[in-house]
Amino acid sequence: xxxxxxxxxxxxxxxxxxxxxxxxxxxxxxxxxxxxxxxxxxxxxxxxxxxxxxxxxxxxxxxxxxxxxxxxxxxxxxxxxxxxxxxxxxxxxxxxxxxxxxxxxxxxxxxxxxxxxxxxxxxxxxxxxxxxxxxxxxxxxxxxxxxxxxxxxxxxxxxxxxxxxxxxxxxxxxxxxxxxxxxxxxxxxxxxxxxxxxxxxxxxxxxxxxxxxxxxxxxxxxxxxxxxxxxxxxxxxxxxxxxxxxxxxxxxxxxxxxxxxxxxxxxxxxxxxxxxxxxxxxxxxxxxxxxxxxxxxxxxxxxxxxxxxxxxxxxxxxxxxxxxxxxxxxxxxxxxxxxxxxxxxxxxxxxxxxxxxxxxxxxxxxxxxxxxxxxxxxxxxxxxxxxxxxxxxxxxxxxxxxxx
Ligand code: NAP
Ligand code: MG
Numbered sequence: 141x142x143x144x145x146x147x148x149x150x151x152x153x154x155x156x157x158x159x160x161x162x163x164x165x166x167x168x169x170x171x172x173x174x175x176x177x178x179x180x181x182x183x184x185x186x187x188x189x190x191x192x193x194x195x196x197x198x199x200x201x202x203x204x205x206x207x208x209x210x211x212x213x214x215x216x217x218x219x220x221x222x223x224x225x226x227x228x229x230x231x232x233x234x235x236x237x238x239x240x241x242x243x244x245x246x247x248x249x250x251x252x253x254x255x256x257x258x259x260x261x262x263x264x265x266x267x268x269x270x271x272x273x274x275x276x277x278x279x280x281x282x283x284x285x286x287x288x289x290x291x292x293x294x295x296x297x298x299x300x301x302x303x304x305x306x307x308x309x310x311x312x313x314x315x316x317x318x319x320x321x322x323x324x325x326x327x328x329x330x331x332x333x334x335x336x337x338x339x340x341x342x343x344x345x346x347x348x349x350x351x352x353x354x355x356x357x358x359x360x361x362x363x364x365x366x367x368x369x370x371x372x373x374x375x376x377x378x379x380x381x382x383x384x385x386x387x388x389x390x391x392x393x394x395x396x397x398x399x400x401x402x403x404x405x406x407x408x409x410x411x412x413x414x415x416x417x418x419x420x421x422x423x424x425x426x427x428x429x430x431x432x433x434x435x436x437x438x439x440x441x442x443x444x445x446x447x448x449x450x451x452x453x454x455x456x457x458x459x460x461x462x463x464x465x466x467x468x469x470x471x472x473x474x475x476x477x478x479x480x481x482x483x484x485x486x487x488x489x490x491x492x493x494x495x496x497x498x499x500x501x502x503x504x505x506x507x508x509x510x511x512x513x514x515x516x517x518x519x520x521x522x523x524x525x526x527x528x529x530x531x532x533x534x535x536x537x538x539x540x541x542x543x544x
Contacts, residue, residue: 142544144177145494148486151478152204152443153180154236156214157187158450162458163468163529164214167475170533171540175494176479181208185236187217191229198236202243205443209485212478213240213445214471237435240443245328246435247272247335249406250418250447252425253432253469256507257521261424267404270345271421273414274332277324280411284320287312293319322359329363333370334438336408337386341378342436346385349408350394363410364388422447429467429514434477444477446470454529465513466529472502472536494544501540510535 155164172178183201190197205211217223218235241248251270254260287293293309309319333349340347349367351360371379371386379386389397391413398407409417422431431447447470454464476495483491506515509523516526527535 142175144175145488145490146177147179147482147491148488149208149210149482150179150181151482152201152208152211153182154185154201154211154213154216154443155182156185156216156450158215158217158452158455159458159464159466159529160215160446160448160450160471161186162455163466163471166530166533167468167472170530170537171472171498172475174537175544176491185214185216187219187223187227187229187233190216190233190236191227191231194230195233195239198233198239199243202240205240205244205441209441210478210481211443212474213237213443215446215448215450217450237445241275241435244435244437244441244443245331246437246441246443247332247339248275248433248435249339250422250431250433252422253430253473253503254425255430255503255515257519257524258426258430258515259520260426262399265401265403265425267402268425269398269401269403269421270339270343270406271414271418272332272336272339272406272408273418274329274409274411275414276328276332276411278322278411279320282320282322284318286316286318288316289314291317295321324359324363326362326366329366330370331438332408333367334374335436336406337371337375337379338438338440339434339436340384340386340406341375341382343406344382344384346387346405347408348387348389348394348398348405350389350391350413351410352391354390360410367408426518427467427514429512430469432470432473432477442478442481444474444481446474458529464529465516465526465532467512467514468529468533469502469506473499497540497543498536501536501543504543505532505536505539508539 155161181204183197185198185201216236219229219232224232249270249272252268254268289312291312295307295309297305336347351363353361353364422428428448433445433447435443451466454466458464476498480492480495509521509525510527511519511524512532513526516524
């Protein structure tokens with residue numbers, strides 16, 4: 141047996157809930173600990189511990205991520221009324237992902253993992269499309285009202301000296317109606333642009349950005365202008381050197397081009413567009429369980445995770461002692477992404493190489509016909525076999541042994 145890989149800097153490890161918490165431990169035991177002298181700073185973001193610590197653990201894990209630069213996160217429960225009862229919570233704690241994103245001021249990039257046998261609904265998408273959603277403002281922080289026949293609706297801005305500027309939205313005559321006020325912030329748009337351009341350099345892919353600037357000449361056009369300014373002043377030269385491009389087009393044109401494309405680029409989207417399009421892209425590539433997610437801050441801090449949730453239904457089967465066949469691929473790729481990043485930052489090529497082999501072994505295993513139930517239902521491979529949660533990881537380990 142080869143010696144274990146020694147790490148220099150710890151990874152921030154954020155444990156989570158339900159079925160993904162079970163998978164988390166199995167991935168470590170079966171695929172990581174035999175090969176790596178794994179150094180992590182462990183934060184238990186399981187709902188019970190978030191409740192016990194008044195959710196301080198989430199904030200602490202984000203601060204540690206700022207310190208060390210790379211984190212790997214397990215899926216976590218975002219409490220709702222049912223969860224408050226189920227876990228006897230002191231409060232309906234906020235989404236950990238929301239808390240972490242706010243502290244790191246990051247952008248989330250979601251990328252599908254492609255395997256032979258699972259063909260995207262758009263068969264020409266031979267490479268992944270990474271969706272980057274601006275996660276601040278617009279309709280998600282809106283103010284809206286229902287108004288009455290005869291109402292005059294205006295935008296009113298009062299500057300710091302008390303001067304007022306007004307613009308009429310609409311005079312309602314002969315009918316009731318609805319109005320909505322939106323905002324966004326230059327610094328948030330700028331952070332979004334930087335995160336996208338940094339990540340593009342990291343993975344060596346083009347960035348596409350789109351909005352409706354022809355119709356929204358102040359609001360959407362401002363996004364376009366900030367992206368252009370950030371690109372021109374900070375990234376143009378580096379993109380040229382890397383042989384990649386920044387491409388802006390109208391949102392409707394972008395949608396048409398995306399459908400006709402082969403993939404292999406980052407698609408940056410405004411908040412609402414990203415919300416809608418990320419679900420479309422995920423579905424079109426085949427399986428939510430094959431979607432990875434990385435939060436990238438404008439100053440280059442990374443938090444890796446799976447895009448799916450805690451797979452609750454499988455967890456309750458598991459608790460009843462029934463066999464499960466839960467797909468661990470996105471969580472494995474969260475670990476490999478974090479280990480690769482740590483290896484690159486710490487100049488530990490053997491750690492980065494191990495992470496790449498882990499990804500290769502995972503894909504090779506599936507392409508040899510061994511897969512979990514969700515992929516079994518989709519795969520067109522003739523020799524496919526459905527295996528349980530743990531056997532899938534053991535089979536990946538057998539493949540991994542042949543690669544290292
Ligand atoms: P989910 O856990 O993603 O599961 C939705 C369904 O998708 C599952 O029931 C399962 O379908 C399928 N699925 C998802 N991941 C799978 C995997 N790895 N392997 C096989 N099938 C998979 O979403 P949810 O049920 O809406 O949410 C459950 C909990 O997760 C919630 O408490 C939510 O707050 C949390 N959540 C967390 C995050 C995060 O931490 N980033 C993200 C989303 C949701 P079948 O049951 O039909 O097999
Ligand atoms: Mg959505």
